[in-house]
Structures are given as C-alpha cells and as structure tokens.
Amino acid sequence: MAYKDMRAFLALLEKEGQLKHVDVPIDGRRGSNELQSLMNYVCSKNGPALILNNVSGYNTQGVPIVFNPFGTRERTALTIGHRDWREAKLHHAAVLGDPSRWIPPKLVDRAQAPCKEVMIKGAENIALDQQLPHVWFGKEGPAYITNAITFSKDPENGGRNAGWYRFTQFRDATHPLGGSYPPERAKRDLAAFYWWNPPFSDIGRHTFKASQMGKHLEVAIAGVCEPAMHLAAATGCAYGADEAALAGGLRGEALEMVQCETVDLQVPATAEWVLEGEVIYEETEAIGWHSNPVGYYDRVQVFPMVRVKCITHRRNPLWHATMEMVPPFDHNYIGLLPVEAEVLADLRRKIPEVHDVAVTPNMCYVVQLSVDGAAKPHNEFGKYVIHAVWGSAGRWGRTAKLVVVVGPDVDPYDMDSVEWAIMTRWQPVKDSLVNPSGPPMVLDPSCEKSAQFGAFRSEQMGIDATIKIPERFTEYPEVSKADPAAVAAIAKKLAGVV
Numbered sequence: 088m089a090y091k092d093m094r095a096f097l098a099l100l101e102k103e104g105q106l107k108h109v110d111v112p113i114d115g116r117r118g119s120n121e122l123q124s125l126m127n128y129v130c131s132k133n134g135p136a137l138i139l140n141n142v143s144g145y146n147t148q149g150v151p152i153v154f155n156p157f158g159t160r161e162r163t164a165l166t167i168g169h170r171d172w173r174e175a176k177l178h179h180a181a182v183l184g185d186p187s188r189w190i191p192p193k194l195v196d197r198a199q200a201p202c203k204e205v206m207i208k209g210a211e212n213i214a215l216d217q218q219l220p221h222v223w224f225g226k227e228g229p230a231y232i233t234n235a236i237t238f239s240k241d242p243e244n245g246g247r248n249a250g251w252y253r254f255t256q257f258r259d260a261t262h263p264l265g266g267s268y269p270p271e272r273a274k275r276d277l278a279a280f281y282w283w284n285p286p287f288s289d290i291g292r293h294t295f296k297a298s299q300m301g302k303h304l305e306v307a308i309a310g311v312c313e314p315a316m317h318l319a320a321a322t323g324c325a326y327g328a329d330e331a332a333l334a335g336g337l338r339g340e341a342l343e344m345v346q347c348e349t350v351d352l353q354v355p356a357t358a359e360w361v362l363e364g365e366v367i368y369e370e371t372e373a374i375g376w377h378s379n380p381v382g383y384y385d386r387v388q389v390f391p392m393v394r395v396k397c398i399t400h401r402r403n404p405l406w407h408a409t410m411e412m413v414p415p416f417d418h419n420y421i422g423l424l425p426v427e428a429e430v431l432a433d434l435r436r437k438i439p440e441v442h443d444v445a446v447t448p449n450m451c452y453v454v455q456l457s458v459d460g461a462a463k464p465h466n467e468f469g470k471y472v473i474h475a476v477w478g479s480a481g482r483w484g485r486t487a488k489l490v491v492v493v494g495p496d497v498d499p500y501d502m503d504s505v506e507w508a509i510m511t512r513w514q515p516v517k518d519s520l521v522n523p524s525g526p527p528m529v530l531d532p533s534c535e536k537s538a539q540f541g542a543f544r545s546e547q548m549g550i551d552a553t554i555k556i557p558e559r560f561t562e563y564p565e566v567s568k569a570d571p572a573a574v575a576a577i578a579k580k581l582a583g584v585v
C-alpha cells in the first residue's frame with residue numbers, strides 16, 4: 088500500500104488511536120522550551136504521535152507541529168505498510184538489494200502538485216524568519232529544520248541524490264562563539280548541516296564537485312513528504328543510486344514528483360514545503376549548540392550556506408519537528424530501519440547464515456545467525472561475520488564500534504538475552520576482535536579528532552558470542568529455559584490468581 092502524503096499516514100495513525108491532538112499550551116521558545124522534555128516523556132513510554140496545536144514562542148502560530156510520528160518500531164514499520172518491524176526490515180532489505188524492484192518516479196503537472204498551492208518567488212520576497220516555522224529544543228542555539236529531504240544532482244553526470252539532512256535557521260539564533268550573524272542570514276540563508284568533505288554524504292560529494300568546478304550546487308529541500316520517501320532518503324544507497332526510485336520500490340508505486348520553479352530539480356508533489364536554492368560553498372558560518380543522536384551537544388560546527396530563492400508550500404501546511412538526544416527520541420527508528428536493512432541486505436548476499444541484524448538506538452550492532460555450534464559452516468565463523476559487518480556496503484556498517492554475533496536462540500532485540508550470550512559463550516581474549524583503526528561514527532566524542540576534520544578514526548570491537556564448537560568444545564550444556572508455550576499455558580491456568 089502507498090500513502091499519498093504524510094497526511095494520509097497521520098490519518099491512519101489517528102484511526103488506530105496512535106495520534107492525539109494536543110491543545111494544551113506548550114512552550115517552544117529557545118532556552119526555556121518544553122519540547123525536549125515532551126519528546127523524552129512520550130518516547131520513553133512508547134507514546135503516540137501528537138499534533139501540537141498550541142505551541143507558544145514560535146513565529147508561525149497556526150501551523151500545527153507534528154510530533155513523534157515515528158516514535159515506535161511499529162509506527163516506523165507502518166511507513167511502508169507493515170505491522171511488524173522485522174517484516175518491514177526484510178522488505179526494505181529485499182528492495183534495497185534488488186534494483187530491478189525500484190520504480191522510477193512519475194512526473195506530474197505543476198497544476199496538480201499540492202506543494203505549489205502557495206508560492207513565494209524572487210529574492211526580495213523571501214523572509215525565512217517569517218515564512219518558515221522556527222521551534223527550539225533543549226539548549227540548542229538555533230532552530231533547526233529537521234523534517235526535510237534534500238534533492239540535488241551530480242554536477243558532472245546529473246545523477247540524482249536525495250538525503251535527509253537538517254538545516255540551521257538564523258532567526259534569533261545564538262552564535263556559539265559569541266559573535267553575531269549578519270541580519271540577512273535570517274531572511275534568506277540556512278546552514279547546510281551535512282559533512283561536505285567526501286565521503287561523508289552523497290550531497291557532500293555533489294557540493295565538493297560543484298565547488299571544484301566553481302559552481303553553486305542547486306538544491307531543493309522538501310519538507311514533510313510521503314513517509315516511504317523519508318525512509319529511502321535516510322538509506323545509505325550506493326553513490327549514484329536514485330532514492331526516489333527506491334521509495335517507489337518500497338511503496339510499490341511510483342512516487343509523484345514535480346519540476347521546481349527556479350532550479351532544475353524535482354520534488355515530491357505532495358510535500359508540505361519546498362525551499363529552492365543554491366549552496367554558497369564559499370560562505371560559511373559557525374553554528375551551535377546542536378543536540379546530536381549520540382546524546383551530547385555539539386558546541387560549534389562550521390557549515391556552508393544555502394541561499395533560498397523560492398518557497399512553495401501547501402495551503403494550511405504541517406510542520407514536523409524532532410530532535411536528537413540521549414535515546415529515545417522520535418526518529419530513532421526511522422533512522423535505524425535503513426541501517427539494519429543496509430547491513431542485512433549486504434550480509435545476506437554473502438552469508439546465507441545471517442538471519443537478522445538489530446542495531447540499538449546507541450548503535451550497537453547485533454547479528455543473529457540461523458546456525459550455531461557445530462552447524463556453523465567453519466571455524467571462527469563469528470569472527471568472519473564481524474569482519475563482514477565492517478566491510479559492508481552502505482554508510483553505516485563500516486562505522487560499527489561494537490558488533491556482537493549471536494546464535495538463533497538469542498533475541499537480538501533484547502539486550503538481556505544478548506548479555507546472557509556474551510556472559511556464557513564468549514571469552515574476552517580468544518573471542519574478540521579489536522580493530523585499532525576503523526572509520527568513526529563522526530559524532531562519537533570519544534573518537535580521535537584532528538583540528539581540521541573532527542573525528543577521523545575509531546577503534547572497533549567485535550564480540551563473537553556464538554557457541555565455540557568445534558573451535559574449543561565438542562559439546563555444550565543444554566540451556567535451561569522455560570518453553571514460551573508452557574509459560575502461556577501456566578499463565579492461563581493461573582489467570583486471576585497470580
């Protein structure tokens with residue numbers, strides 16, 4: 088099944104009792120806001136998606152704020168029509184690994200595109216500080232755009248990229264070094280929050296190539312799109328692959344896209360907002376603080392400007408606001424589903440015994456095998472799998488700081504179960520691999536850093552928690568564990584008593 092737009096997805100959540108409207112006033116001001124606490128509160132209890140109708144201290148009163156739409160594994164699975172997380176992941180991994188299932192987007196006429204219901208064109212008419220919602224989270228200095236997919240083209244061969252990257256807004260933003268921003272920044276500029284030195288992101292390569300050619304990269308930033316497009320944009324596809332066609336494959340139907348007004352790019356026709364502009368690579372600003380997904384504030388980062396020259400949006404548009412912090416937070420799972428699928432799709436092509444890959448919100452990678460002990464294909468099989476994760480395709484597997492490999496009787500989503508396997512099947516010296524020089528998860532504050540480039544190296548560790556037959560033993564004790572069916576039977580027998 089394919090959703091037409093984010094509104095259709097939200098309507099389904101509401102029908103299922105998974106979305107609530109909040110009219111209680113919520114403070115959205117910089118510094119004193121209630122939004123970080125609200126995110127923690129609803130995400131910690133697997134709470135519903137919210138539509139915040141009454142956020143104060145915010146510049147575009149009347150634009151409802153969509154909050155926590157992806158906050159559970161179940162809701163994230165629903166973005167591509169599944170009720171079950173693992174089924175959604177297997178679906179994603181199968182489509183990702185088979186480009187013949189990708190469906191290229193269909194171009195629709197401008198007049199049929201809801202994203203063009205309101206148009207603001209011409210540099211003199213652009214005032215981002217008034218026309219675009221600004222909401223603050225925690226101690227963040229600026230308000231960030233966190234809901235948008237950026238479309239751009241390789242300046243040499245025209246290949247499209249779509250990625251989910253945030254942007255910094257400058258209205259009322261504090262300067263992290265105590266300086267101030269030129270007033271025109273708040274009106275027309277955003278800071279592009281992606282790492283533009285290759286190979287950190289595909290748009291980074293586009294920006295870099297354009298700068299080498301002395302050109303400003305054209306970008307179209309589409310906010311609050313159809314949810315499969317968001318999932319595809321968060322997926323680390325091979326460079327040159329078209330995420331809009333991946334989205335078509337994931338939803339089983341071509342995505343409708345429309346030509347932009349001032350740049351030679353296309354965007355999803357049912358996006359709530361579209362910002363068209365160019366990356367002015369030679370102008371940069373220091374921005375911060377920014378709350379990151381590993382649970383710390385980045386104090387200062389330097390990013391290039393995007394100069395906006397056209398805004399289009401739907402009538403009565405929605406805005407989705409989310410933040411990152413110590414998990415849990417709203418988009419944990421929509422970030423993790425593609426990471427698990429990327430690594431799973433790649434490992435399964437090479438190693439049929441890989442049954443599942445689960446990545447925790449803190450980015451610990453657990454690989455579950457379908458065999459263990461004597462059924463493993465060869466000695467030291469767990470270590471072979473650890474190396475395969477570090478050499479896997481996609482953006483993330485290679486940065487896995489901690490990989491744990493377990494057998495089929497261990498639940499990779501349950502850290503108690505994983506810990507049990509580690510404590511009873513692993514010896515620290517013989518069953519670990521340590522790589523002193525892996526690529527970093529760039530935000531990990533414990534990684535080695537250079538002044539010029541930030542984190543550039545991470546140490547990595549792999550834990551082989553499989554049963555060491557034949558490596559070390561010829562037999563292993565039987566596991567003492569109650570049978571789930573028997574537990575259900577006793578629960579039924581004692582219903583109302585215990």
Ligand SMILES: Cc1cc2nc3c(=O)[nH]c(=O)nc-3n(C[C@H](O)[C@H](O)[C@H](O)COP(=O)(O)O)c2cc1C
Nearest residue numbers: 250251252253280281288289290321322323418422
């Ligand atoms: C809500 C959300 C926000 C994200 N923000 C950023 C960001 O600001 N910068 C970035 O480089 N990646 C960000 N990511 C991760 C990228 O979307 C992801 O790595 C994706 O694969 C990038 O696309 P690319 O491989 O085409 O560059 C974000 C992901 C999500 C789900």
